Amino acid sequence: MKKVLINITVAIVAILLPLVFRAPYHQHILITILIWAALGTAWNLLGGYAGQVSFGHAAFFGLGAYTAGILALHYNISPWWGLLLGPLVSTLISIPVGLICFRLRGPYFALAMLALGEIFRLVFINWVTFTNGAKGIMIIPKITMKLPYYYMALGLFFLSLTITGLLIKSRFGYYFISIREDQDAAESLGIPTTRYKLFAFLPSAFITGLTGAFYMNYIAFIDPNVVFSLANVSVMIILVVMLGGVATLWGPAVGAAIYILLSEVFRTRMGAASVLAFGILVCLVIMFLPNGIVGELDGLRKMALRKMNGGEKSGLLRG
Amino acid sequence: MAFFEVRRIVKNFGGLCAVHEISFSLEKGQVIGLIGPNGSGKTTIFNLINNFFPLTAGEIYFKGKRIDSLPTHKICALGIARTFQVVKPLKRMSVLDNVMAGAFLHTGSTSQARARALEILEFCNLINKRDLDAKKLTIADRKRLEIARALSTDPELLLLDETAAGLNPKETEEAIEVIKKISRSGIAIIIVEHKMKVIMGTSEKIVAINFGREITQGEPREVINHPEVIKAYLGDHYA
Amino acid sequence: MHLLGQTLISGFLLGGMYALIAIGMTLIMGVMKIVNLAHGALVMVGMYVTYICFVLWHINPYAGMFISMLLLFVLGSLIQRYMINRLVEVDSILPENQVLLTVGISLVLTEVIRFIFKSDYLSVSTGFSGKTVFLGKMSVSVPMTIGFVIAMVFTYLLHLFLNRTDLGMTIRATAQDRDAAVYMGVNVSRVTMITFGLGSAFAAAGGSLLLPMFYLWPDIGHLFTAKAFIITILGGMGSTAGALLGGLTLGIAESLGATYISMGYKDVVGLVVFLLVLLFMPGGIKSLVKR
Numbered sequence: 117m118k119k120v121l122i123n124i125t126v127a128i129v130a131i132l133l134p135l136v137f138r139a140p141y142h143q144h145i146l147i148t149i150l151i152w153a154a155l156g157t158a159w160n161l162l163g164g165y166a167g168q169v170s171f172g173h174a175a176f177f178g179l180g181a182y183t184a185g186i187l188a189l190h191y192n193i194s195p196w197w198g199l200l201l202g203p204l205v206s207t208l209i210s211i212p213v214g215l216i217c218f219r220l221r222g223p224y225f226a227l228a229m230l231a232l233g234e235i236f237r238l239v240f241i242n243w244v245t246f247t248n249g250a251k252g253i254m255i256i257p258k259i260t261m262k263l264p265y266y267y268m269a270l271g272l273f274f275l276s277l278t279i280t281g282l283l284i285k286s287r288f289g290y291y292f293i294s295i296r297e298d299q300d301a302a303e304s305l306g307i308p309t310t311r312y313k314l315f316a317f318l319p320s321a322f323i324t325g326l327t328g329a330f331y332m333n334y335i336a337f338i339d340p341n342v343v344f345s346l347a348n349v350s351v352m353i354i355l356v357v358m359l360g361g362v363a364t365l366w367g368p369a370v371g372a373a374i375y376i377l378l379s380e381v382f383r384t385r386m387g388a389a390s391v392l393a394f395g396i397l398v399c400l401v402i403m404f405l406p407n408g409i410v411g412e413l414d415g416l417r418k419m420a421l422r423k424m425n426g427g428e429k430s431g432l433l434r435g
Numbered sequence: 436m437a438f439f440e441v442r443r444i445v446k447n448f449g450g451l452c453a454v455h456e457i458s459f460s461l462e463k464g465q466v467i468g469l470i471g472p473n474g475s476g477k478t479t480i481f482n483l484i485n486n487f488f489p490l491t492a493g494e495i496y497f498k499g500k501r502i503d504s505l506p507t508h509k510i511c512a513l514g515i516a517r518t519f520q521v522v523k524p525l526k527r528m529s530v531l532d533n534v535m536a537g538a539f540l541h542t543g544s545t546s547q548a549r550a551r552a553l554e555i556l557e558f559c560n561l562i563n564k565r566d567l568d569a570k571k572l573t574i575a576d577r578k579r580l581e582i583a584r585a586l587s588t589d590p591e592l593l594l595l596d597e598t599a600a601g602l603n604p605k606e607t608e609e610a611i612e613v614i615k616k617i618s619r620s621g622i623a624i625i626i627v628e629h630k631m632k633v634i635m636g637t638s639e640k641i642v643a644i645n646f647g648r649e650i651t652q653g654e655p656r657e658v659i660n661h662p663e664v665i666k667a668y669l670g671d672h673y674a
Numbered sequence: 675m676h677l678l679g680q681t682l683i684s685g686f687l688l689g690g691m692y693a694l695i696a697i698g699m700t701l702i703m704g705v706m707k708i709v710n711l712a713h714g715a716l717v718m719v720g721m722y723v724t725y726i727c728f729v730l731w732h733i734n735p736y737a738g739m740f741i742s743m744l745l746l747f748v749l750g751s752l753i754q755r756y757m758i759n760r761l762v763e764v765d766s767i768l769p770e771n772q773v774l775l776t777v778g779i780s781l782v783l784t785e786v787i788r789f790i791f792k793s794d795y796l797s798v799s800t801g802f803s804g805k806t807v808f809l810g811k812m813s814v815s816v817p818m819t820i821g822f823v824i825a826m827v828f829t830y831l832l833h834l835f836l837n838r839t840d841l842g843m844t845i846r847a848t849a850q851d852r853d854a855a856v857y858m859g860v861n862v863s864r865v866t867m868i869t870f871g872l873g874s875a876f877a878a879a880g881g882s883l884l885l886p887m888f889y890l891w892p893d894i895g896h897l898f899t900a901k902a903f904i905i906t907i908l909g910g911m912g913s914t915a916g917a918l919l920g921g922l923t924l925g926i927a928e929s930l931g932a933t934y935i936s937m938g939y940k941d942v943v944g945l946v947v948f949l950l951v952l953l954f955m956p957g958g959i960k961s962l963v964k965r
Contacts, residue, residue: 164767223770399778
């Protein structure tokens with residue numbers, strides 16, 4: 117009951133927020149937070165719960181964005197159709213990618229995904245006739261107000277959260293975490309590990325592609341070095357999750373909010389040194405909050421509960 | 436045809452022959468022991484049965500079906516579950532969640548999986564620890580958890596890999612009781628074990644191996660008094 | 675025909691120097707079992723140190739290299755001791771977060787350098803940087819040849835160190851089986867610290883030797899991380915000989931690619947090869963030979 121009340125409060129606050137912050141700049145920051153929250157939540161399903169750390173999610177973000185962009189560039193179709201087609205393209209591509217890369221474990225999977233992400237970036241730079249190369253694609257947006265974008269981004273985040281939430285409460289969640297904790301043990305318990313990794317990968321790629329398509333429509337300009345970026349998309353998604361809380365439902369959203377707000381402060385206050393400050397932040401987070409803010413808070417809360425009750429609640433579904 | 440049969444299985448690792456032409460079989464509900472000195476290939480045989488490693492040669496049959504080329508998870512789904520000598524708890528999951536992960540094999544419903552898992556925890560004397568994270572368990576409890584998790588997949592054949600290693604005498608007695616209880620419920624068991632007390636207390640038949648080859652198999656009393664078996668364990672002087 | 679010859683020779687020479695950088699990485703990966711994405715940044719810092727020595731104090735880059743190696747040894751040891759080593763103690767859900775830590779370290783190093791030197795392209799010109807000698811009709815660059823020879827000497831010295839000295843053998847033992855090494859009384863935390871320092875020093879050496887061939891700017895580190903990775907995976911992790919073989923292969927492949935394939939897709943080819951090796955030859959090129 118208490119949980120339902122909290123959820124309703126959060127929803128109302130989220131809906132009213134842009135009516136309080138009316139300046140376009142503030143609304144832009146809110147939209148950016150929601151985009152990263154959606155991306156982080158989607159990555160978390162594969163990376164945090166199923167333990168398959170992808171350093172190449174930019175590939176799916178970029179594919180979604182470029183699907184929308186190319187519809188407008190070559191076929192004169194509204195890029196809004198990209199919201200339908202973009203995630204489909206990302207999901208379709210994720211199937212062979214997953215089947216190939218899931219042969220590898222741990223850091224080797226991470227490296228293979230990193231290489232794949234970079235391959236997509238280079239191909240989209242060099243395939244000039246189809247993608248317009250490094251010049252990128254620009255569209256003229258029909259909607260210029262921020263408010264509609266805000267609610268779309270909110271919907272996107274809600275979708276990401278709902279899919280993740282539903283999956284992890286079911287058999288899928290138990291299987292994902294089993295695979296992360298010990299793949300051999302999982303396999304010997306009758307869990308088809310490759311198939312379930314794919315079950316985590318598909319929705320993750322779907323949401324990431326959808327967010328990419330939304331990004332194209334919102335920002336109205338993309339180029340391969342931005343949407344397929346290793347540092348600014350792939351690594352950033354992981355950071356958002358690690359900052360907020362690996363394998364927690366709300367962690368990525370918390371991470372996105374803190375990260376976007378901090379980087380705005382860094383950018384406006386420090387100028388050139390902002391990336392340096394950011395790098396230092398990355399190191400500190402990993403060294404001192406290895407499971408993210410929500411993850412560590414959870415641990416602390418659990419410890420307190422145990423002291424009070426002398427027992428501990430079942431702890432699979434955190435946050 | 437036997438309920439479960441291993442027929443002339445061979446495993447080579449590079450030039451090293453780990454298992455050579457081992458054959459044995461068991462009937463439904465039967466308990467057999469697999470004994471041999473350290474490094475004689477017992478755990479490798481388990482890894483071959485559930486296909487962690489592919490066979491170099493030979494065949495494995497279960498309920499009349501050849502299973503040696505099936506993937507590990509399918510072998511489990513058919514009804515062969517195992518425990519690990521070096522325990523593999525799902526560390527950041529609670530004891531209950533560990534067992535539920537196995538129970539989901541036969542149901543998609545969370546509440547059914549939970550109910551089944553609670554039954555099994557009761558059976559294995561782990562019910563009081565159900566909410567602890569698996570990484571916090573003592574070694575004895577981890578061994579129990581291995582068995583509980585294997586049972587949660589509703590096996591017809593259970594492979595127990597040194598479940599009594601590292602246990603004190605009292606815990607060993609309890610382990611023997613649990614194994615007997617499992618056997619009474621109709622599940623066939625293959626036990627790999629160093630503690631002869633466990634083997635003698637439970638097995639109807641023993642297969643003795645050394646250097647990956649069979650020394651002898653048969654009645655427990657005969658096997659442990661077999662001169663080759665004594666030699667393998669204690670050296671030439673005692674044979 | 676002599677275009678091909680010249681391409682092969684310069685690729686070979688370049689590959690020798692790449693190998694030195696990759697040996698640093700393979701040493702670290704072998705002993706610590708970690709993926710170090712900050713390796714290129716260490717190369718970059720090493721190059722800047724050699725550059726400063728040259729510009730401020732007119733120290734010849736081949737002498738400056740030793741100062742750079744010393745400094746990077748200290749820097750690497752400190753990074754290992756106070757940052758990466760910390761992750762051994764914390765209980766994290768994803769062990770891969772060490773990869774991300776090295777990304778963070780790489781960011782910090784790159785940005786510190788950018789803060790001091792700005793993003794300008796720098797280059798070193800000594801009396802002989804443009805010099806070439808002729809081998810028949812083929813011209814061979816002098817700094818490349820010197821660099822190659824020094825790289826080979828270093829590789830040989832490392833080989834002797836790992837095989838003939840107590841410390842070297844301790845490092846190899848730790849790489850082979852960390853737990854067993856602990857039981858044998860090896861001070862593993864000291865060994866890993868020294869290994870990381872050594873790896874960083876080799877990165878600095880490789881970078882310094884390549885200084886005459888590359889423009890220097892803060893982001894050049896990524897380039898070397900990628901190269902060192904491809905070489906390490908090609909060569910099979912933790913093997914000095916493998917890294918040498920991988921380095922030469924990459925050098926030759928790169929210079930063939932630059933001559934015969936369009937610039938744009940050159941990197942794609944490299945990455946695809948990397949993926950294929952990762953997927954199908956877990957032991958690197960050597961696994962082909964052994965079979």
